[in-house]
Amino acid sequence: MQSFGRRPRFSVSKPMSSEATLQITSMADIFTIILVFLLKSFTSSTLNVTPSPGMELPQSIGGSPPVDALMVEISETGVLIDNELVSELKAFRFKGKDLDGNGLPRDLESTFTRQRKRQQLIAKSNPDVQPDSKILVMADRRVPYLTLKSVISTAALHGYHDLKLVVVKQE
Amino acid sequence: MMTGDGGAGPHGGQNQDFDINLAPIIDCFTVLITFLLASASFLAIGIFDSSVAVPGANDSNAKAVPVRVDVELNTNFEMTFKLSGAPSAKKGDANGANYTRKLPPVRSGWNTEQLMKELETVQAKWPGAQSMVLSAADDVEYVHIVKLMETLRPKMPNVMLGGF
Numbered sequence: 415m416q417s418f419g420r421r422p423r424f425s426v427s428k429p430m431s432s433e434a435t436l437q438i439t440s441m442a443d444i445f446t447i448i449l450v451f452l453l454k455s456f457t458s459s460t461l462n463v464t465p466s467p468g469m470e471l472p473q474s475i476g477g478s479p480p481v482d483a484l485m486v487e488i489s490e491t492g493v494l495i496d497n498e499l500v501s502e503l504k505a506f507r508f509k510g511k512d513l514d515g516n517g518l519p520r521d522l523e524s525t526f527t528r529q530r531k532r533q534q535l536i537a538k539s540n541p542d543v544q545p546d547s548k549i550l551v552m553a554d555r556r557v558p559y560l561t562l563k564s565v566i567s568t569a570a571l572h573g574y575h576d577l578k579l580v581v582v583k584q585e
Numbered sequence: 586m587m588t589g590d591g592g593a594g595p596h597g598g599q600n601q602d603f604d605i606n607l608a609p610i611i612d613c614f615t616v617l618i619t620f621l622l623a624s625a626s627f628l629a630i631g632i633f634d635s636s637v638a639v640p641g642a643n644d645s646n647a648k649a650v651p652v653r654v655d656v657e658l659n660t661n662f663e664m665t666f667k668l669s670g671a672p673s674a675k676k677g678d679a680n681g682a683n684y685t686r687k688l689p690p691v692r693s694g695w696n697t698e699q700l701m702k703e704l705e706t707v708q709a710k711w712p713g714a715q716s717m718v719l720s721a722a723d724d725v726e727y728v729h730i731v732k733l734m735e736t737l738r739p740k741m742p743n744v745m746l747g748g749f
Contacts, residue, residue: 442611452618452622455625456621456624472728474633474735477630479631550632556728558724558726559721559722562727562746567637567749569637575636577746578633578634579634579731581630581631581632582628582630
C-alpha cells in the first residue's frame with residue numbers, strides 16, 4: 415500500500431504536562447530595553463519645568479532646551495514665582511487693589527526684590543556666582559499682553575531682563 | 586540567584602550548567618518601569634530667547650545699527666511697522682526716511698508676509714539690523730506674540746518685548 419507519510423488521523427496525542435513553564439528570558443530583554451530608554455530620557459532633563467494643571471502653554475516648532483533660572487508662572491488665577499503663589503489674578507488680570515501707582519503689582523515687586531537680594535547675598539559669599547538676569551516666563555497662551563507687560567516690566571526693574579519664554583514643542 | 590547543583594564548593598558537583606532565576610529581576614524591572622513611567626513628563630518643553638526693550642539691556646546691537654524697528658500688534662489683527670533712527674532721513678527720501686506703516690489684517694490674521702517684506706527692505710539697507718522691538722495692545726493674547734516671534738525668528742533673531 416502506498417504511504418503518503420501522513421500522520422494517522424486518530425493518533426493518540428501525547429498527554430500535556432500540567433506544569434507549564436513561562437519563557438521569561440525574552441520578557442527580561444524587553445524590560446531591559448524599556449528601562450534603559452526610560453532611564454536615558456529621565457536623566458537627560460535635569461530641569462523640572464512642569465506647568466500647573468489647566469495651563470495651556472503656547473506651541474512652537476522651534477525652541478532651545480530649558481535653562482536653570484528664576485521661574486515665573488502666569489496662570490488664569492495667579493502669578494507664581496518658583497512655584498510659590500505671589501499674586502492672585504482674576505481671569506488672567508491683576509486686581510486693581512494689587513497694583514501700585516505705576517500699575518505694577520506690589521506683591522510681585524517685593525518678591526523680585528527678595529529674590530534679587532538673595533542672589534546678591536550668594537554672589538557676595540561666593541565670587542564664582544554672579545547675579546543672574548535670566549528669567550523663565552511660563553505663561554498661559556491666553557494671557558493678555560497687559561498682564562505679561564506688568565510682570566516682565568517689574569522683573570526688568572529688578573534686573574531680570576533676559577527673558578526665556580517657555581513653549582511646548584510641536585512634533 | 587542560581588539554582589541547580591552547580592557550584593565549586595567542596596560538596597558541590599562540577600556541573601556548571603545552571604539557570605539564572607529571572608523572576609526577581611522581572612519583578613524589579615516592573616517596579617522600576619512603573620515608577621519611571623509615572624514620574625516621566627511627556628511634554629517637550631522649548632525656550633524662546635527674548636529680552637526686555639529697556640536702556641542698558643542688549644543695546645550692543647543698537648550702537649552698531651542706527652535704525653530701530655518697532656512692530657506693534659493691535660487688537661483687530663492690524664500691525665503697525667515703525668522705522669526710526671534712519672540717518673539719511675531727508676525730506677522725500679522714501680528709502681532713508683523714518684516711516685510708520687499700518688499692515689492691515691489678511692484672512693482674519695496677522696499680515697506676516699507684508700511684515701517680512703518690510704523687514705527685508707530694512708535689512709537690505711542695513712544688513713546689521715537683526716533686532717526689533719515687539720509690543721502689543723493690552724488685550725492681545727500671549728500666543729500671538731509667540732507665534733509672531735516664531736515666524737520672524739529666521740529673519741530677525743533678536744526680538745525684544747516693549748511697550749512699557
